[in-house]
Amino acid sequence: MHSKTIAQLISGLRNKEFSSVELTQHFLDRIAAHDDRYNSFITLTGDIALTQAQVADQRLAAGDAPALCGVPIAHKDIFCTKGVRTSCASKMLDNFIAPYDATIVENYQQAGAVMLGKTNMDEFAMGSSNETSYYGPVKNPWNTNCVPGGSSGGSAAAVAALLAPGATASDTGGSIRQPAALCGLTGIKPTYGRVSRYGMIAFASSLDQAGVLTRSAEDAAIMLNTMASFDAKDSTCVDQPLEDYTQGLAASLNGLTIGIPDEYFGEGLNPKTAEAVQAAIKTYQSLGATIKPISLPHTHLAVPAYYVIAPAECSANLSRFDGVRYGHRCEDPKDLADLYKRSRGEGFGNEVKRRILVGAYALSAGYYDAYYNKAQQVRRLIKQDFVEAFADVDVILGPTAPNPAFEFGAKGGDPVAMYLEDIYTIATNLAGLPGLSIPCGLIDGKPIGLQLIGNYFAEGKLLNVAHQFQQATDFHQQTAPATA
Amino acid sequence: MAVDQSDIEKLAELARLQISEEAAAETAQSISQVLELVDQLQAADTQNVKPMAHPLDAVQRLRADVVTETDQRESLQAMAPATQDGLYLVPKVIE
Numbered sequence: 001m002h003s004k005t006i007a008q009l010i011s012g013l014r015n016k017e018f019s020s021v022e023l024t025q026h027f028l029d030r031i032a033a034h035d036d037r038y039n040s041f042i043t044l045t046g047d048i049a050l051t052q053a054q055v056a057d058q059r060l061a062a063g064d065a066p067a068l069c070g071v072p073i074a075h076k077d078i079f080c081t082k083g084v085r086t087s088c089a090s091k092m093l094d095n096f097i098a099p100y101d102a103t104i105v106e107n108y109q110q111a112g113a114v115m116l117g118k119t120n121m122d123e124f125a126m127g128s129s130n131e132t133s134y135y136g137p138v139k140n141p142w143n144t145n146c147v148p149g150g151s152s153g154g155s156a157a158a159v160a161a162l163l164a165p166g167a168t169a170s171d172t173g174g175s176i177r178q179p180a181a182l183c184g185l186t187g188i189k190p191t192y193g194r195v196s197r198y199g200m201i202a203f204a205s206s207l208d209q210a211g212v213l214t215r216s217a218e219d220a221a222i223m224l225n226t227m228a229s230f231d232a233k234d235s236t237c238v239d240q241p242l243e244d245y246t247q248g249l250a251a252s253l254n255g256l257t258i259g260i261p262d263e264y265f266g267e268g269l270n271p272k273t274a275e276a277v278q279a280a281i282k283t284y285q286s287l288g289a290t291i292k293p294i295s296l297p298h299t300h301l302a303v304p305a306y307y308v309i310a311p312a313e314c315s316a317n318l319s320r321f322d323g324v325r326y327g328h329r330c331e332d333p334k335d336l337a338d339l340y341k342r343s344r345g346e347g348f349g350n351e352v353k354r355r356i357l358v359g360a361y362a363l364s365a366g367y368y369d370a371y372y373n374k375a376q377q378v379r380r381l382i383k384q385d386f387v388e389a390f391a392d393v394d395v396i397l398g399p400t401a402p403n404p405a406f407e408f409g410a411k412g413g414d415p416v417a418m419y420l421e422d423i424y425t426i427a428t429n430l431a432g433l434p435g436l437s438i439p440c441g442l443i444d445g446k447p448i449g450l451q452l453i454g455n456y457f458a459e460g461k462l463l464n465v466a467h468q469f470q471q472a473t474d475f476h477q478q479t480a481p482a483t484a
Numbered sequence: 485m486a487v488d489q490s491d492i493e494k495l496a497e498l499a500r501l502q503i504s505e506e507a508a509a510e511t512a513q514s515i516s517q518v519l520e521l522v523d524q525l526q527a528a529d530t531q532n533v534k535p536m537a538h539p540l541d542a543v544q545r546l547r548a549d550v551v552t553e554t555d556q557r558e559s560l561q562a563m564a565p566a567t568q569d570g571l572y573l574v575p576k577v578i579e
Contacts, residue, residue, distance in 0.1 A: 192539045304524045329565035345502025360499040374525050376535030432539020
């Protein structure tokens with residue numbers, strides 16, 4: 001049962017091949033048997049899952065089954081889940097029981113999905129390797145000496161190890177697409193504002209967007225159908241008509257124009273990654289697409305602009321963790337300042353502290369114009385590059401990450417080396433565009449990701465382009481060796 | 485731009501974040517690396533470019549000024565480190 005796609009599970013449940021309780025118990029058993037190796041979950045919610053599965057089975061029997069009725073999924077531990085610990089992989093929130101559900105958690109409940117548990121991640125979603133989690137690193141199912149990517153590494157590892165058929169995730173600079181690439185999955189980050197951020201613990205509010213990790217574009221379309229909604233509780237959620245993302249999957253790619261940005265194939269790109277992406281381009285040509293070279297001239301400024309804007313927003317957002325209302329509080333504070341400083345000093349890990357301090361620096365008097373204002377101006381130039389490119393092309397294609405999964409500790413103490421792993425994904429967040437990663441090959445047994453970037457609200461087109469690739473190739477059907 | 489240990493201490497004070505003395509030196513070094521990266525922005529020509537705060541240049545949505553939230557003080561305070569009579573407790577601020 002665990003090797004079935006979400007599409008197959010939905011029909012299996014409806015055709016009474018298995019019940020949701022059987023299916024849910026099967027995944028819970030797999031997690032219990034195998035997750036010691038991967039550490040992909042922080043909290044398991046077996047009791048809740050089995051209760052939800054029983055309800056789902058009743059609804060299936062009554063012929064009253066909503067879209068995902070009875071399908072088990074995992075939620076990244078960045079989403080608030082009422083009555084269940086929501087830690088964001090931080091010591092700061094180790095004792096935090098969310099008092100409400102995130103809107104997307106509610107959406108999945110209403111669609112009848114079953115929650116298996118909460119997945120591991122980089123602390124407060126800050127990282128590209130899952131090494132910053134308070135609960136220890138997640139291991140890549142393809143090679144447990146290697147990182148799964150981050151920050152949604154637990155969601156990615158759980159799906160890649162067939163411990164969950166799909167998982168929710170979030171992406172501020174590549175945190176869905178890069179782990180999708182490193183774990184051989186399909187991952188989509190929708191347009192900024194397409195999915196509600198209500199109840200998703202904030203890192204950088206103008207960049208954060210929730211999405212999904214699955215084993216096919218079809219499954220991603222099914223999951224995104226439930227996740228996307230307009231939500232008045234998120235002031236940046238965009239009131240755009242909803243669409244059924246599965247409807248356009250089968251459309252032919254004849255006449256499609258794919259833009260290939262020069263800047264995504266320059267220095268720093270692993271030659272074997274480049275080779276796999278070039279082979280994918282040939283596949284697209286054989287499917288009827290036209291390839292057009294394009295330029296995104298401000299690409300080299302994306303990582304620098306991001307590491308001003310994201311830390312600045314992070315330092316503002318994380319000021320709420322003060323040891324007063326919830327979360328970690330230090331022992332015996334001698335005064336209020338001591339309470340704040342020690343609670344935060346003890347509760348946050350090193351990478352989170354580093355970003356808070358960089359943000360405080362960029363926003364401090366005398367530096368605001370040189371850093372924050374300048375970065376926001378560059379952000380507009382980056383967006384403008386994409387707007388001009390999309391006048392001529394339907395989608396943009398390139399690598400998701402320069403390299404396949406690297407070993408633990410490989411980026412050592414150099415934060416910049418780690419930041420550059422997101423060099424191809426960050427610009428998409430700055431521009432607010434949708435981006436998707438699908439597997440397109442292996443290097444030494446480790447997956448490589450192909451990135452597709454779409455115009456605003458073109459999630460349907462992206463999923464169509466990804467699905468057609470998956471009809472012509474079988475990279476997405478390959479699973480990590482140890483999953484059987 | 486490089487920062488030194490005393491800059492880190494000032495920033496940590498602004499951010500109300502305790503950094504141990506040993507960690508401050510290491511932090512100064514890694515933050516200097518990050519600042520060296522972001523200093524590449526200075527070379528960009530941004531004359532007459534309007535700063536961009538929101539990808540879709542959206543503005544704040546307004547709503548009618550009516551109560552939509554219910555009182556959840558008890559459940560919200562249930563997870564607080566210290567409360568009394570419905571108030572959050574902190575060390576004495578006023579002598």
